[in-house]
Amino acid sequence: MFEIFGIPSQALFGQLLIGLINGSFYALLSLGLAVIFGMLNIINFTHGAQYMMGAFTAYLLLQHTGLGYWPALIVAPILVGITGMIVERTMLKWLYKLDHLYGLLLTFGLALIIEGVVRNYYGSAGLPYTMPESLQGGRNLGFMFLPNYRAWVIVASLTICLGTWFVIERTRLGANLRAATENPTLVRAFGINVPRMITLTYGFGIALAAFAGVMAAPIYNVSPQMGAELIIVVFAVVVIGGMGSILGAIVTGFGLGVIEGLTKVFFPEASNTVIFVIMAIVLLVRPAGLFGRRA
Amino acid sequence: MKRLLATAVLAVVLAAGTAQAQTSVKIGVLSDMSSLYSDIAGPGSVAAAKMAIADFTAKNPGIKVELISGDHQNKADIGSQLANQWYDVDKVDLIIDTPNSGVALAVSQITSTKNKLFIVSGAAASDLTGPKCNANTIHWTYDTWMLANGTGKALVKTGGDTWFFLTADYAFGHALERDTAAAVEKNGGKVLGKVRHPLNTNDFSSFLLQAQTSKAKVIGLANAGGDTINAIKAGAEFGIVKGGQKFAGLLVFASDVNALGLQTAQGLTLTETWYWDANETNRAWTKRWQAERGAAGKFPTMVQAGVYSGITHYLKAVTALKSGADGKAVVAKMKDTPTDDPLFGKGTVRADGRKIHDAYLFEVKAPSESKYPGDFYKLRATIPAAEAFRPLKEGGCSLVGS
Numbered sequence: 001m002f003e004i005f006g007i008p009s010q011a012l013f014g015q016l017l018i019g020l021i022n023g024s025f026y027a028l029l030s031l032g033l034a035v036i037f038g039m040l041n042i043i044n045f046t047h048g049a050q051y052m053m054g055a056f057t058a059y060l061l062l063q064h065t066g067l068g069y070w071p072a073l074i075v076a077p078i079l080v081g082i083t084g085m086i087v088e089r090t091m092l093k094w095l096y097k098l099d100h101l102y103g104l105l106l107t108f109g110l111a112l113i114i115e116g117v118v119r120n121y122y123g124s125a126g127l128p129y130t131m132p133e134s135l136q137g138g139r140n141l142g143f144m145f146l147p148n149y150r151a152w153v154i155v156a157s158l159t160i161c162l163g164t165w166f167v168i169e170r171t172r173l174g175a176n177l178r179a180a181t182e183n184p185t186l187v188r189a190f191g192i193n194v195p196r197m198i199t200l201t202y203g204f205g206i207a208l209a210a211f212a213g214v215m216a217a218p219i220y221n222v223s224p225q226m227g228a229e230l231i232i233v234v235f236a237v238v239v240i241g242g243m244g245s246i247l248g249a250i251v252t253g254f255g256l257g258v259i260e261g262l263t264k265v266f267f268p269e270a271s272n273t274v275i276f277v278i279m280a281i282v283l284l285v286r287p288a289g290l291f292g293r294r295a
Numbered sequence: 296m297k298r299l300l301a302t303a304v305l306a307v308v309l310a311a312g313t314a315q316a317q318t319s320v321k322i323g324v325l326s327d328m329s330s331l332y333s334d335i336a337g338p339g340s341v342a343a344a345k346m347a348i349a350d351f352t353a354k355n356p357g358i359k360v361e362l363i364s365g366d367h368q369n370k371a372d373i374g375s376q377l378a379n380q381w382y383d384v385d386k387v388d389l390i391i392d393t394p395n396s397g398v399a400l401a402v403s404q405i406t407s408t409k410n411k412l413f414i415v416s417g418a419a420a421s422d423l424t425g426p427k428c429n430a431n432t433i434h435w436t437y438d439t440w441m442l443a444n445g446t447g448k449a450l451v452k453t454g455g456d457t458w459f460f461l462t463a464d465y466a467f468g469h470a471l472e473r474d475t476a477a478a479v480e481k482n483g484g485k486v487l488g489k490v491r492h493p494l495n496t497n498d499f500s501s502f503l504l505q506a507q508t509s510k511a512k513v514i515g516l517a518n519a520g521g522d523t524i525n526a527i528k529a530g531a532e533f534g535i536v537k538g539g540q541k542f543a544g545l546l547v548f549a550s551d552v553n554a555l556g557l558q559t560a561q562g563l564t565l566t567e568t569w570y571w572d573a574n575e576t577n578r579a580w581t582k583r584w585q586a587e588r589g590a591a592g593k594f595p596t597m598v599q600a601g602v603y604s605g606i607t608h609y610l611k612a613v614t615a616l617k618s619g620a621d622g623k624a625v626v627a628k629m630k631d632t633p634t635d636d637p638l639f640g641k642g643t644v645r646a647d648g649r650k651i652h653d654a655y656l657f658e659v660k661a662p663s664e665s666k667y668p669g670d671f672y673k674l675r676a677t678i679p680a681a682e683a684f685r686p687l688k689e690g691g692c693s694l695v696g697s
Binding site for chain 1: 554555
């Protein structure tokens with residue numbers, strides 16, 4: 001058994017893996033943000049609240065309709081995605097021509113309202129959500145105990161992230177979408193319904209947040225403030241990756257998860273600041289972010 | 296109906312007031328109304344305060360009590376500003392509740408300079424009756440020393456003699472870790488290590504892995520609320536308890552147990568000074584509280600019960616003095632008079648401002664043992680009042696003559 005910086009290599013491998021798992025959540029959330037920013041030019045501050053709505057919807061489905069984790073994984077994102085589309089149709093669409101700041105203020109205000117309403121009805125302490133039986137337990141990898149649920153988190157997150165990247169960067173649908181962002185008038189001339197496409201894209205971004213929320217419900221506290229605590233970090237991830245860059249959001253999401261994980265071993269007190277330190281450095285060296293296009 | 300009743304009570308009080316010169320006081324509930332601690336204290340504390348005032352004025356019509364409430368948002372500057380405004384402009388005589396030790400320490404200071412009165416029910420730091428004590432502050436319900444002593448000692452005595460701490464990296468967490476480590480070592484246990492994690496940490500798996508490698512028998516959670524819940528949830532997932540290690544939740548409220556679900560929380564040992572389901576009186580009070588609060592599914596915490604108990608004792612002292620104007624005098628009267636109320640029974644307020652009563656060591660029930668909503672705990676031990684809190688001489692409070 002060898003040691004690295006005084007830490008047994010076994011423990012270090014464990015921490016790396018845990019970092020990757022946490023990175024999965026960052027990647028899923030920042031992916032949604034990047035899609036929305038890249039396609040709609042909206043800085044969606046409601047993202048954390050919508051992540052929380054995903055978790056709460058899963059809880060409510062279980063309580064009131066008996067729908068368990070697996071159906072919730074599909075139903076909750078659809079329901080929350082629909083609320084997102086309503087928001088886009090009724091409020092956000094008036095802001096596209098204005099400065100980014102207006103969208104940011106609107107979505108930030110919405111986030112506060114959603115959180116307040118949920119807190120009013122369900123309190124701040126949180127609600128229980130049990131893990132599905134099929135994912136309980138875990139296996140011993142030799143260097144650490146890996147709960148089955150965490151393995152599932154990595155697999156699901158990677159699949160969704162790569163799938164989204166592929167659709168947007170490599171398919172005809174994605175090409176239309178990107179063209180619509182560049183020049184909506186021209187794309188409309190080709191007979192494509194641009195406003196509807198934008199609405200669906202926003203709905204998809206929100207559905208991603210809700211999906212992450214359902215994934216989080218069995219392992220994190222399901223409380224009204226769960227999104228607010230995470231969203232700032234996720235924004236830092238998006239800025240480091242380059243605003244609007246899909247691949248950037250995914251790679252930085254996983255990468256920063258690992259860096260944060262290592263910080264938790266060597267200097268735990270700084271584990272919530274390390275991401276912002278990296279953000280500051282990246283902004284100094286590459287203001288457009290690591291994968292930004294306007295460098 | 297409730298409003299009608301309140302108006303009627305007020306009318307009676309006012310009518311009585313015209314007949315004779317009347318004592319009147321104003322109470323402010325300063326709490327977290329909208330965030331992390333709003334379930335533990337918050338609106339539920341206001342409900343408890345209303346009940347205390349209604350119960351007392353029904354028997355003592357000679358006193359007129361006004362109640363206001365405010366949200367300190369867990370920020371010491373906002374709490375201080377509200378306290379100043381309440382004392383100077385709104386003529387508040389007593390501030391009560393105030394979860395969050397940072398805010399409570401600031402308000403205690405202000406109360407002392409303005410010679411008013413502060414009863415702490417929600418905040419935990421034992422420094423409030425230690426180095427930071429003053430003649431205008433009473434610490435009512437619980438504190439970090441009592442939590443550490445209750446849970447720490449009990450676990451060491453039942454074989455949990457090696458500890459690893461997960462500590463929230465701010466004043467409260469440090470105080471709780473310090474007090475618990477002292478209790479563990481005093482009883483023959485050993486502290487093997489600790490991690491200081493930032494407040495509001497989402498994922499504890501990395502820290503739990505470190506706790507696992509330490510091979511400590513007990514993982515002490517010197518944190519609160521969402522942090523405690525996230526740590527225990529991750530612990531269940533990573534097979535910490537199945538692997539033979541045990542969690543000690545050093546500050547766990549009934550609302551946290553509810554958030555975890557009994558499946559995850561079962562077997563957890565914790566210390567509280569009041570439990571809604573402990574006896575018939577508490578259950579009856581809980582029913583009234585749920586009606587007043589307008590929340591049938593919620594259960595009052597010890598903090599909220601402490602607000603009721605504290606106001607009751609305060610009003611007794613004010614009635615005896617016929618005035619609430621001089622904060623120091625009222626506190627002195629409260630220290631002279633033994634306390635007695637339906638929720639906490641008989642007790643005393645010590646020279647350093649510490650309220651003394653029994654504490655209880657509970658264990659969280661398994662889902663199969665829980666028979667109705669809110670049926671969370673079984674009683675493991677009662678810690679007598681004389682042993683539950685830090686000995687008077689050890690606190691370093693300047694009010695205690697040597």
